[in-house]
């Protein structure tokens with residue numbers, strides 16, 4: 001599965017940069033999703049958790065109902081990613097993955113450092129239903 005989605009996202013990550021030319025590309029290609037992603041970034045909906053001393057990093061992106069773990073350029077936990085990207089292959093990405101990429105490139109994300117022993121508890125708490 002990882003291989004498939006990596007290939008699907010090739011277009012998105014070509015040149016591995018977020019410059020003005022691929023900003024145009026992203027805007028045209030993803031339209032509504034791109035705007036949703038951009039809004040999410042501006043609302044500080046993207047966070048990077050770093051666990052120490054292991055150095056393990058986890059990107060967490062805020063969704064409508066819950067938060068999702070995102071593996072940059074590869075995977076998102078959301079239903080849209082699973083159905084539209086992996087199963088139906090109708091889209092190349094979900095807006096959480098786009099938001100993570102924009103946040104990382106524009107440095108608009110919150111970085112939170114936590115101890116390794118908190119890993120399971122924190123990830124579970126962060127990604128459970130928000131109500």
Ligand SMILES: [Zn+2]
Nearest residue numbers: 076078094096
């Ligand atoms: Zn997603």
